[in-house]
Amino acid sequence: MTDHDDLDMLAAEFVLGTLDAHERESVAHRRQHDTELDALIRAWESRLAPLGDEVKAITPGPDLLARIERRIEQMEADTGEARVIRLRKRLRYWQWGTGLATAAALVMAILLVTPFGREAAEPPFVAVFQQNDQQPAFMLTVDLASQRLNVQPVTAEPLPDKSYQLWIKADPLGPDPRSVGVLNDDLSLDPTALSHYDSELLKNATFGISVEPAGGSPTGQPTGPAIHGYLYPTEKEAGQHRL
Amino acid sequence: MSDAFRSSTARDDASSSDSSPTDRLNGLLQRVAFKDREAFAQLYAATSSKLYGTVLCILRHRGWTDDVVQEAYVSIWQKAGQFDAAKASSITWMVTIARNGAIDELRRHPARRVEREDALDDVASVEPTAQARLETEQDARRLYACLDELEKGRRDMVRLAYLDGWSRADLATHFDQPVNTVKTWLHRALKQLKGCLSP
Known part of the structure; x- marks a missing residue:
């Protein structure tokens, strides 16, 4: 039996469910960085999925949805602060990294701690756009008082014959994302592009940056792969990280 | 990278009759990726009996199943942006999350299951x-x-x-x-x- 066969059987038994707790944990961990194993697992998932059709559908108790929603609300309430803490850890990690990574960290540090207007009634909000949940590709800072924005590439670079486009999505705007604007060739964006949205809406909005054909999406909706970000207040960080 | 921002040509509206169930679930998942609570409730309504049946068949215990299905939907809420329609069908993706949760639980606490x-x-x-x-x-x-x-x-x-x-x-x-x-x-x-x- 070859190594590939062994790996395939490991994937198959993982999907079938016959591995013990320890083996399952190690496979779940390994697949995160072993793309071959991950692909084998996915292949077995779709191969065996029709077996699941045999399962009788059973309606859960009437309270379960409310329970799930409460749990999500709780989690979301914690998230803002948790993200900022994670950001701080990531920042520290970068500072010990290579020269390139350090440069990226500096960009981020400056953005995190530099408010636009010192007199602003509210602290600036920052959104981090991550690729593969590993490193921020862009940062968006929004000063809610003046509704001015600043987009800053962190690890993102201009792509030949492609444009990055910033989108906003918020419940009052309906189910589809709306274009905020196409980033310029130097990856900047008109700072007033958000000025007609009110600050409450901006606070609860989701932002996305997608890769589009040069000049922006031809359809008015994101057509390429996208990365997302949410706005978080920077007030707490500002006190601790003022440069 | 996630595909969640990509717009769907098949409208994901619940009242739409011309989109297939698969398109509808994909559309709902995209909206959930944007933290759309209404879409999440619709997604739950469309899929919860399938996920619940899957988990109950494995754990054979209602209270335990409630816990595992709850965590599965919390994961779905968190990971909706990672769902990639090119790699898996939406229902398989969701059932897989629930099944993995159920089997992990069962392997950790085999004695809890009533044979x-x-x-x-x-x-x-x-x-x-x-x-x-x-x-x-x-x-x-x-x-x-x-x-x-x-x-x-x-x-x-x-x-x-x-x-x-x-x-x-x-x-x-x-x-x-x-x-x-x-x-x-x-x-x-x-x-x-x-x-x-x-x-």
């Missing part, structure tokens, strides 16, 4: 719902044709493991064989299935 002697009959007698059949009819037909080619004992092993969450040890006890023999049989059965399913 049921009639699991085999139960599994054998349940017929897929007409709609489920329709969704994946072609894939299902192929898989069942391939399962039919397995020896009966091995076919039962595959189904008991996949549907009821039986471990190698459970199978060894039931089939009165050493665990290593069960492992060998499972591998042969899985390889035979894979060979039969490959184009």
Whole structure:
């Protein structure tokens, strides 16, 4: 039996469910960085999925949805602060990294701690756009008082014959994302592009940056792969990280 | 990278009648990626009985199933942006999250499960719902044709493991064989299935 066969059987038994707790944990961990194993697992998932059709559908108790929603609300309430803490850890990690990574960290540090207007009634909000949940590709800072924005590439670079486009999505705007604007060739964006949205809406909005054909999406909706970000207040960080 | 920002051509509105159930679920998942609570409630309504049935079949305990299904939907809420329609069907993606949660729980706390002697009959007698059949009819037909080619004992092993969450040890006890023999049989059965399913 070859190594590939062994790996395939490991994937198959993982999907079938016959591995013990320890083996399952190690496979779940390994697949995160072993793309071959991950692909084998996915292949077995779709191969065996029709077996699941045999399962009788059973309606859960009437309270379960409310329970799930409460749990999500709780989690979301914690998230803002948790993200900022994670950001701080990531920042520290970068500072010990290579020269390139350090440069990226500096960009981020400056953005995190530099408010636009010192007199602003509210602290600036920052959104981090991550690729593969590993490193921020862009940062968006929004000063809610003046509704001015600043987009800053962190690890993102201009792509030949492609444009990055910033989108906003918020419940009052309906189910589809709306274009905020196409980033310029130097990856900047008109700072007033958000000025007609009110600050409450901006606070609860989701932002996305997608890769589009040069000049922006031809359809008015994101057509390429996208990365997302949410706005978080920077007030707490500002006190601790003022440069 | 996630595809969640990509707009769907098939409108995901609940009232839309011209989109397939798959398009509708994909559309709902995209909206959930944007933290759309209304879409999440619709997604739950459309899929919870499938996920609940899957987990209950494995854990055979309502309270335990509630906990696992809850965590599955919390994961779906968090990971919706990672769902990639090019790599998996939305319902398979969701069921996989729930099944993995159930099997992880069962392997960690095997004693919590109340054993049921009639699991085999139960599994054998349940017929897929007409709609489920329709969704994946072609894939299902192929898989069942391939399962039919397995020896009966091995076919039962595959189904008991996949549907009821039986471990190698459970199978060894039931089939009165050493665990290593069960492992060998499972591998042969899985390889035979894979060979039969490959184009």
